[in-house]
Amino acid sequence: MTQQPKAPHSETIWDEAETWSRDHIESFQLNALRRQLARVQQTSVHYRKVFAEAGFEPGDLKSLDDLRRLPFTRKSDYVAGLEAEPPFGSLAAVAPGEAVRVHFSSGTTARPAPVLWTQNDIERWADLYARYLYAQGLRRGDVFQCMFNYAWFVGGLGATLAAQHLGALVIPASSGDTERQIETIFQYGSQCVIGTPSFMAHMAEAAEKMGRDLTTSRVKMVCVGGEPGASIPGTREKLERAWGAKMFDCYGALECQPIGWDTALQLGPTLAEDFIYVEVLHPDTHEPVADGERGVLVLTHLDKQACPLVRWWTGDMVVRDSSVAPDGRTHARLKGGVLGRADDMLIIRGVNLFPTAVEDIVRAFPGLSNEYVLVIDGSVKDPKTGFLTGVKLRVEPDAQATPDVGERLSQRLREKLQVRFHVEVVPPGTLPRTVHKAKRVIYE
Missing domain, CATH: 3.30.300.30 (ANL, C-terminal domain)
Known part of the structure; x- marks a missing residue:
């Protein structure tokens, strides 16, 4: 990355966008969507066809509700696009040579699905992750031990880039080698660790067998993603007790990095509403549900370049809370994190x-x-x-x-x-x- 770590907006806020008014957020989203939809119509084979079939022109977007004239994009569409336009698919919206990285899915389909990134995508990704890590308590000079797997899994490199962007000292430990992980925590004074909830539970059990008390380490933040756990009260309580540290839910997906992460208040993942437009819809009628009601999370990128998504059906059941948080953050939150699936997808060790x-x-x-x-x-x-x-x-x-x-x-x-x-x-x-x-x- 060429981008240098920026100065945070305040002692608690990384980016002023986190405190925009709801009216400002929605105005920003509408303007960003108009630009984004015009771009994907021109550059994505898939969306050019989708728009034509729906009789939709980007100029038709007069309000955020008008986006609902377009169909959902589902995983099956992505897979079909890979077959139609190999190797990177018909949803891709960049010419050869514009992308600088590709990450792959692991296990979602029998064939790993690639997702491309431009340099701008990567820098945006790192800055958003840094925003969330800052909100959780990570600071410049802290020691950040990344225990996400680096083999194919997207989270490891994303977390590493974010912590570096913020100015932390990163230990790219990956997963496995449990005893060395534990000794590294104590020897180098790691203040933040990140990995899957199941690996953090395994680490706590292994430390106990080694006679090492993780609550006496310098770890103050246990960040987890890749599978449910951090927003489940019983799991959070157990792991926080074992680590003697706060545990934070970090929610994203390969196709959309990030979606939302906990802040220090632990009120549920705060959505990146200056990066994604969010709909929460009834799983059967596909009509919007009110805040406080369960629905399926549907996402549209506002500025993703290489593989933008329009109305991506995540299949994740959530409850949205759009009220202003006590810390002044205005972006909506997902109460209780991901509550389940609208389909039969399983999550097994991430x-x-x-x-x-x-x-x-x-x-x-x-x-x-x-x-x-x-x-x-x-x-x-x-x-x-x-x-x-x-x-x-x-x-x-x-x-x-x-x-x-x-x-x-x-x-x-x-x-x-x-x-x-x-x-x-x-x-x-x-x-x-x-x-x-x-x-x-x-x-x-």
Whole structure:
């Protein structure tokens, strides 16, 4: 990055945009959307077609409500775009040579999906992350130990860039090597650590076995993302007690970095409303819901260059609170973080898993019927945290099945989806059949 760390706006606020009035936010969003929609119509093959089919011109956007004339963009659209315009897809909105980085999904589909970034995208990303880390309490000169995985996972490099941008001293530790992580915390005085909730829980357990008391370390901030946890009161309380530090929810997705992070007040992830336009919609009617009511989060980028999204259906169920926070921040918050999914997506050790990704593999695997079911029970959950550590898969053999079909399928799934599967091969005819929507995830 060429951009230098900037001076924060105040002792508690990184960017004055965090305190804009609601009227200012909405005026900014409307003007930004007009520019963004005009740009994506010109540069994105996918959105040029979408706009034409909807009979929509960017100049038609007279109010924020007019955006609802456009259809949602779903993961299936992104995947179809990759097939239509390989290798980076029809949603991409930059010419070859304009992008400087590509990050990939891990496990969302059987084929990793790429997302491009321009230099401006990266600098915007780093500054937004720095805003949130500053809001949580990280300061210039603090020691920041990043324990997100750097292999393919987008969060590791994003967090590293943000902490550097803020002026912290970064230890890019990655995940794993638990004992060294713990010794590093004590030896170098790490004040902020970041990783998945499940890894932070593992770290706390490992430290106890080593006879090291994390509450005596200098860690004051435990930032977590990649899976639910920090906004779940029981999990937050347990990990804060184990670490002797505040725990903060950091919510983002590969396609939209960031969405919203906790501030020091821990009132729920604060949305980056100068970066994304946010809709919260009823999962069935797709009508807007009022603040305080559950709905699906739908996002539109206001200035993303390389892979902009318009009305991205996240599938995450949330509750929005648009009231001004006690610290003066005016951007809306998600009370309780992500409350669940509007579909069957699972999050396993930070990897997003859709049943359709499993279906692609199961149905192409020799020796199996077309039926399968994913089972979530106590055997695939961490007994202390409740986080998923794997998934149970039930399949049926066909006449060509070999005795080791389950073992071979488990290996293939782990290789392709980066998730641990416990495969149960049940007798033919055991699994339910349906002529409507098959229920692929069951809870026992």
